[in-house]
Amino acid sequence: MTAKNSVLIIEDSPAVGMLLAEFMRKLGYTDIKTAETGHAGITLFKQYVQDGITPLIFLDYNLPDSTANSIMSQILPIKPFTKIIIETANGKEEETIKEVIGLGAYHYLQKPIHFNDVERIITILEEEESYLEKKSQQKETSKDTDIDEEKITEHINFILTTTSQISLNKISQILGFSNNVVDDYLKKLESKGRLVQLDSKKEIACNQCDSIRTSQIFYCPNCKSSNFKLGKLIEHYDCGNITEEGTYQNDLCPNCKKEIKALGVDYRVMQNHYICNDCNEFFPEISTSYICLKCENKFKLEDARWKSSVNYKVVNTK
């Protein structure tokens, strides 16, 4: 369990990075590394992995040279069980939060960062790890009979805080119990008004091991690299140059050195394009495939298996 003390913070603001590092030190973590770019973060992550360590990761949603999707698409295929906590700007759309959780992030942390929030997430994470560790030490056969009711309820409650809808299949797989066992708990929560049963839901499952713990991976359509960023491009009509906004220094086209003058007349801005950091190609859309977080199998959407189970709406008690 060498991973316990290692934390990697990928955060472009040195002030926020230092604050987080300080919080984690207070929580007893000793091996803390900070990277200010996505590139530096991935390099540090690979070093950790080489040393046999999977660090806990704090990841800034908006990095200058990368996106959270890009970083996660580079990390999860190497270590599918890496715990990634995404830092989102205050007031970030609920959609974004759902999206990053759906992509395999462990949790999210809203900025400005408060010690209490960090402590709460870390406490749950540590409890969950020790729970899973204990569970993996038990014999497979004692799986459904040797159940710590209180712990399961606690974990289900935690899982429910990360989402507004969840399927029976998904909860069962996170907890590692059969649908029959988990269903009893969900029925209880339903009678307490915490959950509302919806229609059944079909979910993408691994075409090798049937697990629905999968994550979407993004990559460049040209060179297949997952190292990309989201940015603005400017097209200079006169010479046809299309490059990033930042390459037009002092409003001069980097190709023909002429000044760009009027938007829509001699140039246009192309918003929200994915720009590959490896081959420099840009795309309005990025390619995607899936990775199974259980057996590490990679597969395309069209090859996915689908599994359906009862879906629940989570009633927010806040």
Ligand SMILES: [Zn+2]
């Ligand atoms: Zn699988």
Ligand SMILES: [Zn+2]
């Ligand atoms: Zn590329």
Ligand SMILES: [Zn+2]
């Ligand atoms: Zn030009």
